[in-house]
Amino acid sequence: KxxxxxxxxxxxxxxxxxxxxxxxxxxxxxxxxxxxxxxxMDFNQGFISSVASKRNHIPRKSLNYQTPLEVFLSYVNEEQLSRLI
Structure with a gap:
């Protein structure tokens, strides 16, 4: 509160x-x-990453049938993206 x-x-x-x-x-x-x-489940990073990747490639009605990844990439430029990697 x-x-x-x-x-x-x-x-x-x-x-x-x-x-x-x-x-x-x-x-x-x-x-x-x-x-x-x-x-x-005992979480390991590889499995979690594969599940996250799969989930982020599913188009969403709330995103006008774009994937979360497509929407994210529309907001960042190449320079910003290269700093994330």
Whole structure:
């Protein structure tokens, strides 16, 4: 509440045990499970990178049917991109 009041922003906290209040989170978790990410797993960087890459190449209606990667690349120029690599 202090952060919310200091910055004049609204922060929403879902009630415990109510997944219906966290729809986007639950949907994302379901997609990750479908990609083979079990609930209790020892994460290794290679597997996580491959899942992230797969997820970032799926077109999204909310992005006018572009992929998250396409939208990201539309906001950065080559110089900025080379500094990220």
């Amino acid at each position: 202090n952060i919310s009041n200091m910055n004049d922003i609204a922060i929403y906290f879902a009630d415990p045990g109510t997944p219906s209040q966290r729809g986007l989170n639950e949907h994302s978790n379901g997609l990750l499970r479908k990609d083979g990410l079990p609930k209790k």
